[in-house]
Amino acid sequence: MAVSNAGGPYQLRPEDRGGTPIGRRVVLGMLGLGALGIAFGDKAQARIERLLRPLTQNDPTGLTSFVPTAGRFRIYSVVGHLPKRSDGEYRLTVDGLVDRPLELSLDDLRSRPQTDLVRDFQCVVGWRVADVPWRGIKVSKLLDEAGVQPSATHLRIASFDGVYTESLTIDQARRDDVLVALEMQGGPVTREHGGPVRLYVAPMYGYKSLKWMERIEVVNELDPGYWEERGYDVDAWIGKSNGRDDEPV
Numbered sequence: 001m002a003v004s005n006a007g008g009p010y011q012l013r014p015e016d017r018g019g020t021p022i023g024r025r026v027v028l029g030m031l032g033l034g035a036l037g038i039a040f041g042d043k044a045q046a047r048i049e050r051l052l053r054p055l056t057q058n059d060p061t062g063l064t065s066f067v068p069t070a071g072r073f074r075i076y077s078v079v080g081h082l083p084k085r086s087d088g089e090y091r092l093t094v095d096g097l098v099d100r101p102l103e104l105s106l107d108d109l110r111s112r113p114q115t116d117l118v119r120d121f122q123c124v125v126g127w128r129v130a131d132v133p134w135r136g137i138k139v140s141k142l143l144d145e146a147g148v149q150p151s152a153t154h155l156r157i158a159s160f161d162g163v164y165t166e167s168l169t170i171d172q173a174r175r176d177d178v179l180v181a182l183e184m185q186g187g188p189v190t191r192e193h194g195g196p197v198r199l200y201v202a203p204m205y206g207y208k209s210l211k212w213m214e215r216i217e218v219v220n221e222l223d224p225g226y227w228e229e230r231g232y233d234v235d236a237w238i239g240k241s242n243g244r245d246d247e248p249v
């Protein structure tokens with residue numbers, strides 16, 4: 001691989017900070033990646049799966065899957081494959097420090113009031129997809145339904161990939177732009193994007209938007225998420241974290 005960062009998180013260099021969305025190191029890396037880029041650009045599931053394993057193993061940040069196709073999502077999975085759960089089997093658990101633990105099927109989730117947002121999606125390594133339509137349930141609604149106990153301070157959110165986790169403070173999770181997303185880009189969240197249900201944290205970098213969402217555990221301490229254990233900021237505000245302090249939010 002032209003760019004590999006095995007063994008540590010991507011560190012922003014001084015010249016990469018600020019208004020440039022794409023770091024020089026990433027641009028250099030793109031030069032050797034034309035062929036891979038084309039494969040990631042199409043929707044063929046088999047090709048994505050075949051490519052995922054070597055890419056994520058060599059470079060868990062996804063840097064080597066950066067491709068020069070503007071405005072497109074890159075598909076990431078730290079487990080090297082795309083987990084699957086059918087719509088019928090799917091359940092979302094809300095438990096921990098709550099009065100009424102919830103176990104919600106996809107139909108249960110669909111029957112609750114949905115919120116629509118149109119927002120950019122931005123990965124911390126530089127790529128951004130503008131004006132993505134999202135639809136889902138505000139996390140705050142589910143917290144209210146479950147009844148958060150006074151001692152609670154954080155959420156620990158888990159993926160059915162068995163590895164990836166995320167964290168939010170209760171205050172962050174209660175924002176109006178933090179959703180349990182059932183739809184993105186005008187249709188159901190697809191398997192590669194973390195379907196049937198993923199988290200969407202609009203004001204923060206993409207790594208907060210956990211895919212293949214399985215559980216919201218209400219807890220009373222911070223349990224840093226997968227990338228946060230590997231050096232990324234817990235509070236991942238776009239433009240104000242991870243060494244980027246002057247991009248517009």
Ligand SMILES: Nc1nc2c(c(=O)[nH]1)N[C@H]1C(S)=C(S)[C@@H](COP(=O)(O)O)O[C@H]1N2
Nearest residue numbers: 073074075076077078123164193206207211
């Ligand atoms: N379970 C899981 N969720 C995840 C990731 C992952 O590897 N596994 N990658 C994160 C990162 S770094 C980004 S930028 C987005 C990418 O979303 P996409 O794969 O739909 O483009 O998912 C986030 N959620």
Ligand SMILES: [Mo]
Nearest residue numbers: 123124206207
């Ligand atoms: Mo990311």
